[in-house]
Amino acid sequence: MSLGEIIRSKREELGLTLDEVGSRIGFSKPYLSTIETGKVSNPPSDELLQKLEKVIGFEPGTLLYLAHIERMPADVRERVETVEAENEKWRHLNKDPGKKDGSQEAIANKPSLSPGRLVPIINKVAAGYPTDFNDLDYPVGVADDYIRCPDVHDPNAFAVRVVGDSMEPKFKEGDIIVFSPAAEVRNGDDCFVRFSTPHETTFKRVFFEPSDTVRLQPRNEKYPPAMVDGKRINGIYRAIIRHETL
Numbered sequence: 001m002s003l004g005e006i007i008r009s010k011r012e013e014l015g016l017t018l019d020e021v022g023s024r025i026g027f028s029k030p031y032l033s034t035i036e037t038g039k040v041s042n043p044p045s046d047e048l049l050q051k052l053e054k055v056i057g058f059e060p061g062t063l064l065y066l067a068h069i070e071r072m073p074a075d076v077r078e079r080v081e082t083v084e085a086e087n088e089k090w091r092h093l094n095k096d097p098g099k100k101d102g103s104q105e106a107i108a109n110k111p112s113l114s115p116g117r118l119v120p121i122i123n124k125v126a127a128g129y130p131t132d133f134n135d136l137d138y139p140v141g142v143a144d145d146y147i148r149c150p151d152v153h154d155p156n157a158f159a160v161r162v163v164g165d166s167m168e169p170k171f172k173e174g175d176i177i178v179f180s181p182a183a184e185v186r187n188g189d190d191c192f193v194r195f196s197t198p199h200e201t202t203f204k205r206v207f208f209e210p211s212d213t214v215r216l217q218p219r220n221e222k223y224p225p226a227m228v229d230g231k232r233i234n235g236i237y238r239a240i241i242r243h244e245t246l
Helices: 003-013 018-025 029-037 046-056 062-071 074-095
Strands: 118-126 145-148 158-163 176-180 189-195 201-209 213-217 226-229 233-243
Touching (some): 003 046, 003 062, 176 189
Antiparallel strands (some): 189 201, 189 233
């Protein structure tokens, strides 16, 4: 996520309008809008970013760091982000060198992620019915790519790219969804669901039915729900952030 997208996501999460934020920090709504959309011609000053951190509730220095990263030349930024991602991967692996199965299961006693940290995008998940994708090949913190997320504190959070249209209109193909193993799962939540045998995954709304049955409900009404024996499922993780594909 870009700096502007992170600011907009946090602002909308708090239910604040651009007018409200602008009046609190002393900057105009049009200028704040250009920051959020990435169309700003002059980068926001450190003073403005520090004011936004206070008003929108980021930890001090978060937006400053992201802004400084974005101001780097593309080749330098790519190197910095690559090094940071590699360091994050090795920190996770070294925390638990005895773990062999390499799954995205929760690992205890890991430090919390700070705002703006990188969350691994492990692969793709079908917004259709279970497909032959084994996410167990990805140890925690290891990924094909990474995404910066505001206020994600679950050290085991992971992201996937949506494939298919069965979760439309809320989720579209290509969207990146962040899931948290630490988040409580309730009836009707949008979740990443992992099956034990075979190791397949899907992305659906989940409803817990009687007799240990789970109903996997697409959001797209042209697709029917699927009733699944709960014993087949070994992981249900709630979606916490959607990064929309433009």
